[in-house]
Amino acid sequence: MNTYPRLDFSYFPGCSMATTAPESNLSMMRSAQFLGINLIELEDWNCCGSSSAQTLCKNLSLAMSARNLSLAPAGRPLVAMCPRCLLYLRHAQMCLRRDPETHRALEKRWGRTIDLDLEIMHFMEVLVRFGLDRLKESATRSLHGVRFVPYYGCTVFRPPDLKREKYFQGEMENILKTLGAQPIATALSYRCCGSFLSATAPEVVTPLVDEIMDSAVAAGANCLVTACAMCQLNLEIRCTAGTKLPIFHFSEILALALGAEDYEGWFIRHLVDPRPMLQELALVA
Amino acid sequence: MTQINPILNPDAPGAPRIVESQPRRSLAAEVIERSATNLSRCYHCQACTNGCPFFRAMDYHPNQVLRLVQYGMREPVLGCKTIWICVGCHTCSSQCPMNINIAAVMEVLRQMAVEEGVAIAKPDILDFHEEVLRSLERYGRAHKLGIMWRYKVRTRRWLSDVDVGLKMLAKRKLDLRPSRVKAIEEISDLFKCYWRESK
Numbered sequence: 001m002n003t004y005p006r007l008d009f010s011y012f013p014g015c016s017m018a019t020t021a022p023e024s025n026l027s028m029m030r031s032a033q034f035l036g037i038n039l040i041e042l043e044d045w046n047c048c049g050s051s052s053a054q055t056l057c058k059n060l061s062l063a064m065s066a067r068n069l070s071l072a073p074a075g076r077p078l079v080a081m082c083p084r085c086l087l088y089l090r091h092a093q094m095c096l097r098r099d100p101e102t103h104r105a106l107e108k109r110w111g112r113t114i115d116l117d118l119e120i121m122h123f124m125e126v127l128v129r130f131g132l133d134r135l136k137e138s139a140t141r142s143l144h145g146v147r148f149v150p151y152y153g154c155t156v157f158r159p160p161d162l163k164r165e166k167y168f169q170g171e172m173e174n175i176l177k178t179l180g181a182q183p184i185a186t187a188l189s190y191r192c193c194g195s196f197l198s199a200t201a202p203e204v205v206t207p208l209v210d211e212i213m214d215s216a217v218a219a220g221a222n223c224l225v226t227a228c229a230m231c232q233l234n235l236e237i238r239c240t241a242g243t244k245l246p247i248f249h250f251s252e253i254l255a256l257a258l259g260a261e262d263y264e265g266w267f268i269r270h271l272v273d274p275r276p277m278l279q280e281l282a283l284v285a
Numbered sequence: 286m287t288q289i290n291p292i293l294n295p296d297a298p299g300a301p302r303i304v305e306s307q308p309r310r311s312l313a314a315e316v317i318e319r320s321a322t323n324l325s326r327c328y329h330c331q332a333c334t335n336g337c338p339f340f341r342a343m344d345y346h347p348n349q350v351l352r353l354v355q356y357g358m359r360e361p362v363l364g365c366k367t368i369w370i371c372v373g374c375h376t377c378s379s380q381c382p383m384n385i386n387i388a389a390v391m392e393v394l395r396q397m398a399v400e401e402g403v404a405i406a407k408p409d410i411l412d413f414h415e416e417v418l419r420s421l422e423r424y425g426r427a428h429k430l431g432i433m434w435r436y437k438v439r440t441r442r443w444l445s446d447v448d449v450g451l452k453m454l455a456k457r458k459l460d461l462r463p464s465r466v467k468a469i470e471e472i473s474d475l476f477k478c479y480w481r482e483s484k
Contacts, residue, residue, distance in 0.1 A: 015427040020458045046425040046466045051373055052417035055395055063475045064421070110471060154374030160384045192338045192374035199433065200413045202446065204342040204370070233458070237449050269456045 004036045004134055009126065010078045011039035012068055014085035015047050021229035021249065023266035028081055028123060028251035034258040035134045037126060039079060042071045048088040051196055063106060065092035070112040077119035079126055081251065083155030083228045087162070089120050094161060124171040124227070124250070135178055140259035143181035145281040148253070149216045149224045150176075150183050153231040154192040172227060172250055179257040187215040187224075193234040205238045213241040222277055225250050236271040246274030256283060312357045320393040326383040327351045333377035333387050343367040344406070347377050347387055354390065363398040367391070369407035412439045422476045425466025430459040 017025040032039050049064035065088045072078045080086040096103040097116050107114055127135065156169040173183040191212050194205030212235065216224055224247045226232040235247050252266055256278075263284065267275055278284045317323055327348065334346040344366045345353065353362040362368075371391040378386050398405060405411050416436045420428045433450065453459050466472055 015429075015464075018426070018464055019460045020429055020453075022457075044467050046472055047421050047427050049421070050417065050427065052414040053421065054373065055392060055414050056399065056418060057396070058392070060418075060475055064472075067471060067475075109474075154372075154376060157375035157379040159375060159378055159386045159389060160381075161386070163379075163384075190376075192372065192376060194338075195372035195374065196413065197339070197342075197370070197372055197410075199436070200407075200410045201342065201370075202449075204339060207341075208338055237453070269458060271452060271456060 006036050006038050007126075007130055008038045008040060008076050009121075010072045010076055011041050012045055012048075012078060012080045012085060012089065013041060014045075014080065014082040015050070016082055016229040016233075020233060021269075023269045024081065024229045024232070024249035024251050027249060027255040027260065027263075027266055030260045030262065031251055031255040031258055032123075034138050034255070034260070035127070035131050037131065040076075042068060042078075045071060048082075048085040050084065050088070054088070061088065062092050062095055062102070065089050066096060066106050066114060067110065069093060069096075069118060070106070070110050070114045072115065072118055074113075074115055074118075077121050077126075079121050079123055081123045081229075083122065083168075084230070086120065086122050087155075087158060090162060090165070091159070093118065093120060122168040122171075124168040124175065125166070127175055127254075128168075128171050132175075132178060135175065135258075138259070139179050139257050141257050141283055143176060143179045143253065143257050143283070146176075146181040146223065146253070146283075147184055147221050148176065148181055148248075149187040149219065149221045150189055151187075151212070151216075151224045151226045151231060151235070151247075152189055153226070153228055154190070154195070155227045155231070156190070168227070172225060176225065176253065176257075179254075181253070181257075184216070184219045184221040187219040187221060188212045193228075193231040194238065195230065195234075198234045198238055202238060205234060206240055209235055209238040210241045213239050213244065216245055217241070217243045221245060223248055223253075223274065225253055239272075244272045246270065246272050246277050248274060312359050312362070313354050315397075316354050316390060316393050319396075320386065320389040322386040322389050324351050324354060324385055324387075324390055327355070327385055328383070330382060332380045332382060336376045336380045338374065338376065339370050339372070342370050347371075347391075350394070351385075351387070351390065354394075360403070362394060363401060363403045364406055366406040368394045368398065369405070369410045409436075409440050409442075412436060418476070420463070422473055423469075424463040425469055425472040426464050428460070428463035430454075430461060431463060433459075 045068050049061040053061035150172040194208050198205045223245050232247050232249055329348050331348050334348050337347055350367050368391050373388040375388050413436050416432045420432050
């Protein structure tokens with residue numbers, strides 16, 4: 001445990017982190033604890049609306065994200081780990097800035113203020129802005145030997161409106177390089193994983209996922225690290241490639257480097273067991 | 286008195302009824318306004334199509350969809366598979382040299398297809414989205430096991446993906462009980478705009 005002053009943030013988990021990928025949530029919370037970053041879950045948060053609300057009704061999508069913004073207490077930035085939730089939250093804030101009428105109507109509806117200057121950040125941005133020195137000092141396991149594909153999928157692509165904003169591309173490499181791992185840049189890091197088509201049209205998703213996995217193997221990586229919990233799931237459940245590399249949530253590999261010991265509970269939820277690879281590198285017992 | 290040709294005399298019995306119609310707005314104008322995206326800027330360089338991970342599953346390529354809208358071909362474009370296959374990954378928007386928000390165009394076309402009641406080319410994908418919305422309306426959060434169950438009931442695809450579902454259950458990736466929002470009335474209130482107006 002370090003002696004840095006505690007940093008407070010509001011935290012929006014989102015449905016994936018809360019349900020299908022609790023290992024991602026647990027490992028992120030563990031990392032934050034090591035780094036003195038205090039993530040305070042938004043009280044009574046709701047789903048950001050995700051692709052389905054965005055597909056069928058814009059007002060609904062905007063209002064669902066806006067409700068979460070209305071729950072964020074003033075004075076501390078809002079942090080999300082799921083890139084899609086982050087996108088919808090930022091997008092809602094931008095829409096409300098441009099549409100004061102809807103902004104007022106929603107504030108009145110819930111009797112809460114929606115701060116249009118609230119800073120909405122990805123967890124990786126928090127690490128880079130506040131935590132790189134903390135990171136170096138807190139690291140207890142060197143990730144030397146981990147050759148990872150930083151798999152962002154579509155998470156850093158965004159609509160033209162949000163293109164000029166600061167985002168978290170490249171931060172995964174920056175952070176994990178600091179911890180001794182080696183990023184592999186020649187695989188399909190930015191190829192979409194198939195998103196919800198994995199549920200409705202697996203025959204479309206499987207070839208994509210196989211291409212991504214094959215490219216990682218060909219590039220000489222020994223694992224993939226994902227920015228998004230849904231990507232992690234799709235890459236695991238839809239892969240039929242011959243060699244299946246383990247796929248980590250970014251927060252898992254981070255927590256491991258910081259010395260977390262409760263990793264068993266995370267790794268048993270993986271369909272491709274990462275423990276043999278980590279044991280080979282003598283990272284875990 | 287000479288008999289006036291009934292076609293020329295609208296009051297004559299048997300004369301064809303003349304209905305003055307409001308000229309319908311052009312499809313392009315409607316899509317441009319609703320998506321806040323000026324798709325007239327598209328000069329069909331096909332950067333979007335070259336980058337799209339899903340083009341193999343599409344009947345029209347992304348730039349062809351824009352072309353159909355530019356030409357005002359309402360039926361083929363609202364009835365095509367492409368608009369439903371698009372997951373909104375924004376690979377295309379990021380590569381477009383004219384900064385066109387192509388995913389926003391796809392979104393508007395999907396909404397128009399539902400509103401105008403045309404035959405949906407990928408009804409199972411619409412079913413899936415609606416099941417997600419039902420879950421969100423009921424719990425405020427997505428309950429994935431419930432969504433997949435109801436989606437299976439609706440599409441009657443009982444046997445597909447049973448292995449994946451069992452693996453996910455075994456790995457505790459699917460919660461049996463939904464996680465709920467306490468102030469659920471704040472959520473269900475928001476759904477009036479979708480279910481009650483367009484359905």
